[in-house]
Amino acid sequence: MDKSRTEILIGKENVELIANKKIAIVGVGGVGGVCAISLARCGVENFTLIDFDKVSSSNLNRQVVAFQQTIGKNKVDVLKEMILSINKNAKVNAVAEKICKENVKKLISDFELVIDAIDSVQDKVELICHCKEAGINIISSMGAGNRTEVPHFEIADIYKTHDDGLAKAIRKKLKERGVKRLEVVYTSQKPVENKTGVIGSIAYFPAMCGLMICSEAINKILRREI
Numbered sequence: 001m002d003k004s005r006t007e008i009l010i011g012k013e014n015v016e017l018i019a020n021k022k023i024a025i026v027g028v029g030g031v032g033g034v035c036a037i038s039l040a041r042c043g044v045e046n047f048t049l050i051d052f053d054k055v056s057s058s059n060l061n062r063q064v065v066a067f068q069q070t071i072g073k074n075k076v077d078v079l080k081e082m083i084l085s086i087n088k089n090a091k092v093n094a095v096a097e098k099i100c101k102e103n104v105k106k107l108i109s110d111f112e113l114v115i116d117a118i119d120s121v122q123d124k125v126e127l128i129c130h131c132k133e134a135g136i137n138i139i140s141s142m143g144a145g146n147r148t149e150v151p152h153f154e155i156a157d158i159y160k161t162h163d164d165g166l167a168k169a170i171r172k173k174l175k176e177r178g179v180k181r182l183e184v185v186y187t188s189q190k191p192v193e194n195k196t197g198v199i200g201s202i203a204y205f206p207a208m209c210g211l212m213i214c215s216e217a218i219n220k221i222l223r224r225e226i
Helices: 004-010 012-020 029-043 073-086 121-134 165-176 206-221
Strands: 021-028 046-050 091-094 112-117 137-141 154-157 183-187
Touching: 004 012, 012 206, 021 029, 029 046, 029 073, 029 112, 029 206, 046 073, 073 091, 112 121, 112 165, 112 206, 121 165, 137 206, 183 206
Parallel strands: 021 046, 021 112, 046 091, 112 137, 137 183
Antiparallel strands: 154 183
């Protein structure tokens, strides 16, 4: 992969530093997929992608893995191919499993950073708590659905978030588990009213969340926090 433009900006040493970091992305849908592709273009070369889901037609409006020809395929397998088409030297481990209490210790161990982009509250809490207990850096995405305005995301401790239903549910459970801090990317923009019971989405909102997570991950590496 030609990294010359990135090297001009951050220098060869930092390019090599980014390449060597081991990053897991859990959930490769609208947020996680964009984040993964952006990290690959930034020069990350060691990925583990974890997601049990397959591409469906309802993903076409927002997910980077979703094309007519990929419907029915494992999302992690499609994303692996996309990353390798950007950088043939990347090492990509695609794991088509659902993170849960029973397997989180097995799947999440030797990583310098975990990107949490899953939707299930309980599984999200198990992933976060395991990373906290194991001393693994984690950045979690909060809600990115049911919103249509120009996106404005912030990086914050989850206990300082507001107007985010997912963050509220996660906060409560983390407090019960004794987790005192969690870095998240969230928006305080209020969701639109939706009575269908299904979360609506539009292309740019989850994508912006994924880009924000990518930028925070890269800058944490540059600041030598990871």
